[in-house]
Amino acid sequence: MNRGPWFFAGVLLTFASSFGGLILAPQLQIGRQSVVPLEGLGQFYPPARPGQARQGAAVYQALGCVECHSQQVRSLGSDLQRGWGRRMSVARDYLRDHPVLTGNLRLGPDLANIGVRLPDARWHLLHLYDPSSVVNDSLMPRYPFLFDREPEHARFPSPHALAMPPADGAPQCRLVPKPEARALAAYLQSLRSDVPLFEAPILSSPAAPEAAAGIPGP
Amino acid sequence: MARPMSASATSAATAAAGPAPRDAAAAIAVSCRGPVVLLVVSASVWLVIGGVLGVVASIQLHAPGFLTHNAWLTVGRLRPASMNLWVYGFATQAGLGVLVWLVARLGGRRLLYPGAIALGAVLWNAGVTLGVVGILAGGTTGFEWLEMPRDAPPLLFLAFLLMAIGALANVVFGREPAGSVPQWYLVAALCWFAWVYPTACHLLLVNPVRGVLQAAVNSWFTSNLLGLWLTAVGLAVVFDCVPARAGRPLANRGLAVFGFWTLAVFGSWNGLAPWLGGPLPRWMGAVGVVANALLGLSVAAVAWNWHLTLRGRYSRCRTDWVLRFVVSGAVAYVLASVAGFLLGLPCLAAITSLTLAPVGRTQLALHGFVGLTLLGAIYDLLPRLLDIGWPSPRLIRFHWLASVVGVALVFVALTLGGLNQGLRLRDPDASFPAVIQSTVPFLGNASLGWTVWLAGQVAFLGHVARLLWRRCRQASFIPARVRTLNAAHPSRNP
Numbered sequence: 064m065n066r067g068p069w070f071f072a073g074v075l076l077t078f079a080s081s082f083g084g085l086i087l088a089p090q091l092q093i094g095r096q097s098v099v100p101l102e103g104l105g106q107f108y109p110p111a112r113p114g115q116a117r118q119g120a121a122v123y124q125a126l127g128c129v130e131c132h133s134q135q136v137r138s139l140g141s142d143l144q145r146g147w148g149r150r151m152s153v154a155r156d157y158l159r160d161h162p163v164l165t166g167n168l169r170l171g172p173d174l175a176n177i178g179v180r181l182p183d184a185r186w187h188l189l190h191l192y193d194p195s196s197v198v199n200d201s202l203m204p205r206y207p208f209l210f211d212r213e214p215e216h217a218r219f220p221s222p223h224a225l226a227m228p229p230a231d232g233a234p235q236c237r238l239v240p241k242p243e244a245r246a247l248a249a250y251l252q253s254l255r256s257d258v259p260l261f262e263a264p265i266l267s268s269p270a271a272p273e274a275a276a277g278i279p280g281p
Numbered sequence: 282m283a284r285p286m287s288a289s290a291t292s293a294a295t296a297a298a299g300p301a302p303r304d305a306a307a308a309i310a311v312s313c314r315g316p317v318v319l320l321v322v323s324a325s326v327w328l329v330i331g332g333v334l335g336v337v338a339s340i341q342l343h344a345p346g347f348l349t350h351n352a353w354l355t356v357g358r359l360r361p362a363s364m365n366l367w368v369y370g371f372a373t374q375a376g377l378g379v380l381v382w383l384v385a386r387l388g389g390r391r392l393l394y395p396g397a398i399a400l401g402a403v404l405w406n407a408g409v410t411l412g413v414v415g416i417l418a419g420g421t422t423g424f425e426w427l428e429m430p431r432d433a434p435p436l437l438f439l440a441f442l443l444m445a446i447g448a449l450a451n452v453v454f455g456r457e458p459a460g461s462v463p464q465w466y467l468v469a470a471l472c473w474f475a476w477v478y479p480t481a482c483h484l485l486l487v488n489p490v491r492g493v494l495q496a497a498v499n500s501w502f503t504s505n506l507l508g509l510w511l512t513a514v515g516l517a518v519v520f521d522c523v524p525a526r527a528g529r530p531l532a533n534r535g536l537a538v539f540g541f542w543t544l545a546v547f548g549s550w551n552g553l554a555p556w557l558g559g560p561l562p563r564w565m566g567a568v569g570v571v572a573n574a575l576l577g578l579s580v581a582a583v584a585w586n587w588h589l590t591l592r593g594r595y596s597r598c599r600t601d602w603v604l605r606f607v608v609s610g611a612v613a614y615v616l617a618s619v620a621g622f623l624l625g626l627p628c629l630a631a632i633t634s635l636t637l638a639p640v641g642r643t644q645l646a647l648h649g650f651v652g653l654t655l656l657g658a659i660y661d662l663l664p665r666l667l668d669i670g671w672p673s674p675r676l677i678r679f680h681w682l683a684s685v686v687g688v689a690l691v692f693v694a695l696t697l698g699g700l701n702q703g704l705r706l707r708d709p710d711a712s713f714p715a716v717i718q719s720t721v722p723f724l725g726n727a728s729l730g731w732t733v734w735l736a737g738q739v740a741f742l743g744h745v746a747r748l749l750w751r752r753c754r755q756a757s758f759i760p761a762r763v764r765t766l767n768a769a770h771p772s773r774n775p
Contacts, residue, residue, distance in 0.1 A: 081549035127357020144709030
């Protein structure tokens with residue numbers, strides 16, 4: 064292979080160009096982005112997740128919810144009209160996530176703002192136990208192993224127990240979410256990217272102008 | 282198989298020169314036996330296991346009550362597990378097996394460092410096992426095609442290095458001067474994997490980049506793993522097989538040079554096309570779209586070259602099963618590339634991004650192109666290495682039919698399902714659960730496709746087992762080198 068060295072150099076150079084262009088360049092462009100202070104609140108966006116929600120993120124990751132759910136509101140398509148978010152998602156929304164679970168298939172609705180859309184933990188728990196008990200014709204799988212049951216008149220009733228969904232055929236029992244389920248619900252409640260940002264203002268909302276004004280640029 | 286089995290240009294040329302070089306070819310084949318058979322047979326086992334998990338996961342998408350009582354069996358774990366089994370268990374492993382055999386044969390010299398390569402194969406399988414059990418146990422990292430928990434990648438990479446260095450040594454120290462078209466692709470493929478895999482693991486798992494850049498690195502990784510590593514191995518197989526089995530040299534070497542370098546330049550830039558409209562800087566998606574379009578040059582050059590080489594001899598596919606598998610894979614390559622180009626166009630991407638359509642395209646590239654070409658190569662190499670013919674042409678025929686029909690069904694169902702999903706979702710008033718319900722018939726057809734496909738792969742695994750069993754029962758006292766390949770292939774020299 065007398066041209067061998069040239070060949071190797073060519074292969075490595077072409078590939079290095081893509082590494083530089085698609086990995087290093089964006090790293091330089093947005094790698095230093097930081098959280099932004101929210102005017103007058105003493106808080107930052109994106110906020111750090113409370114402990115239970117952080118555990119819930121791990122449950123979400125381990126159960127592979129990302130296989131069916133995205134977490135990115137896009138500017139194309141009907142995402143905004145559907146109410147999946149008040150603005151499109153931008154890089155800053157993900158600053159605190161590892162792994163970033165943006166997802167690439169939507170067999171379920173986008174969850175970037177599920178905490179805004181459905182803030183009720185009980186709803187999420189019942190939905191996880193049996194999605195079709197709260198959403199007609201749901202194609203989401205059930206996650207019954209995240210729950211225990213206890214008899215209706217238990218001697219030491221769990222403070223977290225819920226009424227069984229009526230269709231379940233066990234009316235004398237109550238549903239006790241395991242800690243994983245409660246963490247997962249807390250995580251879903253924490254999913255919200257509704258803070259207006261310099262690079263992604265909220266246009267339609269009347270409250271947006273002054274809120275956006277309070278936030279410094281990138 | 283009725284066709285003469287002279288697969289390579291080299292061995293076809295040497296076979297004409299008399300018995301002594303044929304002995305040399307047989308000796309090379311025997312020298313590859315240990316590591317390559319190990320790689321190819323383990324790959325075939327993973328192929329079937331991954332296929333079973335994939336069928337279950339596919340059914341779960343439209344029958345949500347199927348197997349939900351155990352976290353290990355939920356779709357969120359089975360789906361990534363089956364993809365990882367396909368990518369690492371089958372495609373990469375079989376690809377390495379085929380690659381080792383090709384470099385030895387094209388180098389015209391008995392395989393160097395078979396021990397290191399075999400050790401690499403053992404470690405690789407250990408890594409795949411560890412990783413997939415980890416995914417099923419809930420240890421997924423959450424990154425597509427890198428779901429295997431953190432302990433697995435170092436093992437896999439070490440195993441890869443052992444095999445890759447062994448293979449490269451065979452290129453560098455080969456007897457025949459290196460520089461044939463398949464060799465370009467093979468050497469480049471090794472370089473690409475050696476770069477992209479550890480880089481992505483480092484930037485995602487060890488020392489993660491921040492925020493959404495992880496998603497960018499992830500897309501860069503998956504597109505390169507498929508578009509460069511697996512694609513290059515598949516293309517090497519086609520470039521090796523087509524001229525040899527068409528019985529004439531490659532039509533146009535200049536075109537091959539062009540096709541190779543356009544792949545090298547644009548193939549690594551197109552990974553971020555699906556992000557147009559997403560939370561990454563806008564130019565990244567745009568660059569991906571442009572690269573995707575330019576990649577069409579490479580595909581056109583490569584496909585035209587194959588066509589010129591095969592022109593007038595396509596009928597050989599009727600009797601030559603190896604050629605039939607490889608040509609079907611080549612057709613799938615062209616189709617998957619066209620589909621990728623179309624789905625990358627911003628007007629269509631606005632409808633189909635994040636739907637089932639891109640999944641269908643990826644499956645066509647993986648199971649159609651990479652799968653069929655590698656299986657064709659396996660049908661060619663196992664009889665040579667083991668010095669025994671395939672027991673049943675009917676099983677091969679069934680395998681081919683089931684694979685092609687299955688993949689086609691999956692691709693069509695997912696593409697149409699994705700279009701249906703995307704078009705309906707454009708109406709903001711359409712309820713989401715109802716839209717997803719309307720994809721059920723498409724998902725059901727995809728499951729049917731996977732089942733048909735799996736039936737073919739089970740037949741294949743059974744066939745491989747029968748081949749091995751026969752080989753073991755054969756009088757193994759006669760050193761294989763003494764018998765020429767002819768003995769086992771009465772049809773070899775008509």
